[in-house]
Amino acid sequence: MGSGLVALSVLRQIHRFRRPWSHRVLIGAGLLTAGLGLLTARGSWPSRDLLWTILAPIGSLPALVAVVSAAATLSWWTDQRLGRLGRASLSEGAHVAAAAATAGNFLDLSLLTGVLEVHRWRRVGRVTSGAFPLGRWRSLARADLRRLFRTPGALPLWSGLALVPYAAAGLAPTWAPLAQLLAACAATSRLAAGLRTINRSPALRRALGGSDSGLRAVHLTVPSSGALVWCLGTAPATWQSGPWLWFVAAVGAVAVTYRLATRPPRTTT
Template sequence: ILLDPSLLAGLVESRRWRRIGRVRSRRFRPGPGWWALLQADVRRLRRHPSAVLIWAALIGVQYAAALALPGLAGAAQVVFAYLAANRLTGGLRSVSRSPGLRRALGGSDNLLRGIHVVVPAVGAGVWWLLTVPTVDPGPAWLAPTLALGVVAAAFRAGTRPPIDYGGATVNTPFGMIPVDLMRQGSRGPALLAVLVLVQLFLG
């Protein structure tokens, strides 16, 4: 579970949707297919208010971190922005990890993923703007680059394929290390680590 938290996350999400049960269906606003899918992703958030609450709570956490550790406020902003965006990638994860769902929805895989990255991208952008006062201004290009990098990291994590547990392992004095499992699990967090280093050295 430590190396693949998606196992636990998938179970929790499945139970949450079962608790919701039936909901009242409403028509989407007229428009092309991509517009209907985007509305469905937004409506998904309305039925999952805890994701929005965590997104908002992380704003307060960032302000608290800036007061407690002002020297690390920039790095904290990058990490918390990623966590906030990641809370909004439920639709992206669903379409990325279910070939059957993608076939049912129609369209190319890139189109479906592009539609479902809109909500986390907008959420990350708004979150970033709301926390700008907590960090010292650096080079003009740095903040937009980091914000786009956060969206890219959340996208990589959200589009990660199901974990393959049959990958290579390395025998070390500390035991067997599942290097391939660690490589798969680092999709997204690895880019986040690079962004944190960039912020620490250039911010």
């Protein structure tokens, strides 16, 4: 199945599949495979019995033959069409890979999120403009909220990360609070595009006027609200360990997001 996923990825890269949902199928198949493997390896005996009950009617040998045959067919089909993989298609995502490597070396995720944010906004295209309400701070808050709804994939990922604490609570309850905290930081960071934009552009701050602390405070409203709602929604996952752990996760997520978005850029000598 892994070789089949690689083959599908290559076929999409050479534009063999032009359907917009093909990459979602790849991601869904990969997550489903990882989830079933994790459930089989780390799950309790009742969960393994339930998984076997669901998969047993399919038959192990026919399923194995079908998966191996599909992977082999896709691999052969990809090998026949590798000649269509041009240099432009091959290097299309090279800047993302370089940014990911640099972010890993410096332990600074902002280096990667900035590149991904520019890449996402290039795919947005044209949007419908609208008027802002009266009042300086209300207008800035509304603009930040509108930016959130126009950012592709921000809200789906923010809500999808809520499954992480529940999965950790079912597989390893001891690590559920830590999983909630880390997932809360990742989810809240998805809502801080406005805060990152304000901090990275001194010219934009001068054009908007006011103090830097005031601009950062108004652009922290959306991430703080999102962190509070997210942690309230995942509170049942850690309720047995402590009823107030969701509040600690919310405060920690906001603090980490603010620090990552407002810290000065790294300089080398």
